[in-house]
Amino acid sequence: MNVIDSFVENWGNLRGGAAAIAIIAIAAFIASLGLLVHWTGGTAFAWLHLMYLPIVLSAALFRIPGGIAAALAAGLVIGPFMPLYVLEEIPQQTSNWMIRTGLFLLIGTFTGIIFTWLTAQFDSLKKAHEELSQSHIELRSAQMELIQAAKLESIGRLAAGVAHEVKNPLAIIQLGVNFLDTTLSCDQDLKEVLDEMDRAVKRADYIVKGLVDFSRSDELELKTQNLNPIIENALNLVGHELRKGQVTLETRLDTFISPVAADRNKIQQVFINLFMNAVQAMEGGGKLTVTTAQKELSRNDIALFSAMKQPFSVGSSAVMVEITDTGHGIPENKLDKLFDPFFTTKPVGKGTGLGLSISRKIIELHDAMIDIRNREEGGVVVKLLFKTNQGSAS
Amino acid sequence: MKKKILVVDDEVSLTHMIRRGLEAKGNYLVMEENSGRRAITAARSFRPDIVLLDVMMPDLDGGSVAAIFAEDDDLKHIPIVFLTAIVTKEETQPTGSVIGRHTFMAKPVNLDDLLTCIEDHLGAGR
Numbered sequence: 001m002n003v004i005d006s007f008v009e010n011w012g013n014l015r016g017g018a019a020a021i022a023i024i025a026i027a028a029f030i031a032s033l034g035l036l037v038h039w040t041g042g043t044a045f046a047w048l049h050l051m052y053l054p055i056v057l058s059a060a061l062f063r064i065p066g067g068i069a070a071a072l073a074a075g076l077v078i079g080p081f082m083p084l085y086v087l088e089e090i091p092q093q094t095s096n097w098m099i100r101t102g103l104f105l106l107i108g109t110f111t112g113i114i115f116t117w118l119t120a121q122f123d124s125l126k127k128a129h130e131e132l133s134q135s136h137i138e139l140r141s142a143q144m145e146l147i148q149a150a151k152l153e154s155i156g157r158l159a160a161g162v163a164h165e166v167k168n169p170l171a172i173i174q175l176g177v178n179f180l181d182t183t184l185s186c187d188q189d190l191k192e193v194l195d196e197m198d199r200a201v202k203r204a205d206y207i208v209k210g211l212v213d214f215s216r217s218d219e220l221e222l223k224t225q226n227l228n229p230i231i232e233n234a235l236n237l238v239g240h241e242l243r244k245g246q247v248t249l250e251t252r253l254d255t256f257i258s259p260v261a262a263d264r265n266k267i268q269q270v271f272i273n274l275f276m277n278a279v280q281a282m283e284g285g286g287k288l289t290v291t292t293a294q295k296e297l298s299r300n301d302i303a304l305f306s307a308m309k310q311p312f313s314v315g316s317s318a319v320m321v322e323i324t325d326t327g328h329g330i331p332e333n334k335l336d337k338l339f340d341p342f343f344t345t346k347p348v349g350k351g352t353g354l355g356l357s358i359s360r361k362i363i364e365l366h367d368a369m370i371d372i373r374n375r376e377e378g379g380v381v382v383k384l385l386f387k388t389n390q391g392s393a394s
Numbered sequence: 395m396k397k398k399i400l401v402v403d404d405e406v407s408l409t410h411m412i413r414r415g416l417e418a419k420g421n422y423l424v425m426e427e428n429s430g431r432r433a434i435t436a437a438r439s440f441r442p443d444i445v446l447l448d449v450m451m452p453d454l455d456g457g458s459v460a461a462i463f464a465e466d467d468d469l470k471h472i473p474i475v476f477l478t479a480i481v482t483k484e485e486t487q488p489t490g491s492v493i494g495r496h497t498f499m500a501k502p503v504n505l506d507d508l509l510t511c512i513e514d515h516l517g518a519g520r
């Protein structure tokens with residue numbers, strides 16, 4: 001199927017070596033037929049009908065000029081012999097080589113016209129197909145954006161309300177646990193139960209904090225600044241977790257990256273979240289690599305982020321941050337759900353499922369992009385693209 | 395002499411729990427109030443040394459209560475600590491942070507942190 005597609009795609013557009021080979025093949029075919037007729041002393045005259053094949057082929061490949069050239073070549077090849085054979089073998093026949101050459105020219109030109117028209121139709125259909133495909137991709141992307149935005153908006157409203165309503169009961173439980181811990185006797189079992197309750201309250205409070213962050217993540221305080229110090233600070237903050245998880249760290253931060261417009265706290269929150277995800281994915285240790293680089297964006301760079309709204313154009317300048325881990329990766333069937341609120345691949349109690357939703361929301365508010373995918377060599381690579389603010393002070 | 399604390403929150407169970415905790419761990423006399431409007435009247439009669447005040451209450455919010463306190467010569471000297479869900483622990487210190495003229499503590503609050511905050515304001519022992 002691919003060979004056929006490739007032929008349909010390329011026929012009529014032969015260039016260079018392929019065109020030369022085609023011309024030689026057609027010429028050889030025409031010459032062979034002429035010689036066949038010549039050597040058989042005209043007895044193979046019927047074979048001349050085959051001459052239409054290279055003429056049609058040439059017209060198909062090289063349009064009207066190809067058809068005419070092949071027709072003339074065929075006429076030239078049979079020219080020296082045809083009148084003789086025709087007149088000798090079929091004297092009553094009025095046809096001569098000029099008439100036959102005229103027929104060749106007619107067929108060559110007509111076939112050339114037909115193929116020119118067919119090619120134009122094909123090109124037009126191909127263009128329409130490409131435009132439709134592009135529109136389909138854009139429509140699908142816009143639909144995904146709308147679904148995501150609707151999800152985030154409703155979750156955001158819900159989150160703010162739930163967070164507030166849940167905090168009061170949590171406060172009651174927290175104070176109750178503290179009160180019992182103070183007033184009851186030092187029974188070890190009781191103490192353990194109270195400690196367990198205290199931890200549960202803190203866990204619930206952590207989830208509520210995630211909800212509050214989620215509902216607030218559309219408020220940015222943008223300042224033009226360099227991303228490297230923000231990344232370094234975030235790495236410092238998760239330093240203990242890296243050591244505890246036996247994760248080695250490699251940083252390659254390009255000192256010449258341009259400043260970007262960023263909310264320091266929010267972007268730091270994103271990096272901390274991504275670093276913590278990486279650490280938690282590397283049970284038993286691994287390697288976390290963080291790089292920054294200035295990029296002039298190619299079509300391929302932007303295509304990586306096809307699932308997101310595209311604030312970048314080809315050739316524009318951007319800062320790319322790459323975070324790679326050597327962990328267990330993400331199941332392929334879960335990759336498209338990563339940014340859904342409350343979706344998590346972590347064990348119960350280890351994550352709220354809001355971290356990446358919040359991160360994506362923050363990234364989009366910065367007119368930046370994020371992509372997460374598995375690496376062929378294992379683990380995950382997260383790529384972030386930020387618009388640069390060249391010319392501004394960092 | 396016991397220091398007096400007025401606890402104002404529309405969540406009855408929460409004011410109960412705060413009162414129990416503070417009276418058990420500190421040398422305090424605690425009065426509960428579950429309405430912003432009634433808190434003003436209660437403060438005038440109870441004369442608290444400090445007020446623990448919720449922000450979001452149905453009849454009169456904590457900010458309005460604090461504004462009325464600030465305009466009342468008898469009440470304006472009373473320190474107010476907002477116990478609220480509108481701030482997070484990341485935005486405030488565990489024992490409260492001063493934002494503007496008042497101290498804010500994020501719910502859910504730990505009893506020890508609350509006592510530390512009160513002691514900081516009153517300079518009184520448990």
